Amino acid sequence: DQQVKQNSPSLSVQEGRISILNCDYTNSMFDYFLWYKKYPAEGPTFLISISSIKDKNEDGRFTVFLNKSAKHLSLHIVPSQPGDSAVYFCAATPSSNYQLIWGAGTKLIIKP
Amino acid sequence: EPEVTQTPSHQVTQMGQEVILRCVPISNHLYFYWYRQILGQKVEFLVSFYNNEISEKSEIFDDQFSVERPDGSNFTLKIRSTKLEDSAMYFCASSAGIQETQYFGPGTRLLVL
Numbered sequence: 515d516q517q518v519k520q521n522s523p524s525l526s527v528q529e530g531r532i533s534i535l536n537c538d539y540t541n542s543m544f545d546y547f548l549w550y551k552k553y554p555a556e557g558p559t560f561l562i563s564i565s566s567i568k569d570k571n572e573d574g575r576f577t578v579f580l581n582k583s584a585k586h587l588s589l590h591i592v593p594s595q596p597g598d599s600a601v602y603f604c605a606a607t608p609s610s611n612y613q614l615i616w617g618a619g620t621k622l623i624i625k626p
Numbered sequence: 627e628p629e630v631t632q633t634p635s636h637q638v639t640q641m642g643q644e645v646i647l648r649c650v651p652i653s654n655h656l657y658f659y660w661y662r663q664i665l666g667q668k669v670e671f672l673v674s675f676y677n678n679e680i681s682e683k684s685e686i687f688d689d690q691f692s693v694e695r696p697d698g699s700n701f702t703l704k705i706r707s708t709k710l711e712d713s714a715m716y717f718c719a720s721s722a723g724i725q726e727t728q729y730f731g732p733g734t735r736l737l738v739l
């Protein structure tokens with residue numbers, strides 16, 4: 515099941531710079547997208563979401579961009595901080611059901 | 627800030643035994659979910675629950691699995707006869723409505739020997 519793909523298993527970024535995490539999806543029925551952050555031995559923590567009626571949503575240092583035609587979304591973190599080091603998951607759902615479909619995650623490492 | 631809690635944090639059991647994983651969702655939420663993540667794999671949806679009944683379930687959620695909301699606060703996942711392949715991290719989540727953000731608990735790590 516590859517409906518949601520995060521092709522970069524890991525990403526290393528210098529502190530203070532921009533981190534860009536990417537996510538692609540194949541199911542055109544998806545219309546709500548979420549980013550979660552996860553530390554080891556903890557549950558996923560919600561970061562930011564976007565509905566398909568928008569192409570951008572911003573919350574503090576986090577911005578999510580949605581390109582529906584390309585079936586692509588990205589999470590921008592600026593400026594990146596050491597506490598941002600975690601695994602980031604992209605998830606998607608259609609409005610017709612309840613389940614979140616998850617990507618495999620990208621491990622973000624912020625270097626001091 | 628309200629949060630989802632789960633107990634136990636770790637559970638070790640013998641194959642064939644029954645386990646019950648417990649969750650306390652956020653108090654004003656109406657939708658409840660269970661997901662699991664096998665080590666090294668993606669997070670997978672198991673089941674959603676609303677208005678005291680299952681709304682949706684995945685292929686993973688077979689007859690060995692059941693969910694219950696025994697009182698006004700707890701939401702449980704029961705595995706009747708555990709198999710080795712049930713070893714995973716099990717996450718409970720809740721949301722205020724459909725297509726509202728799902729908030730996750732810290733997870734229960736289940737190890738079946």
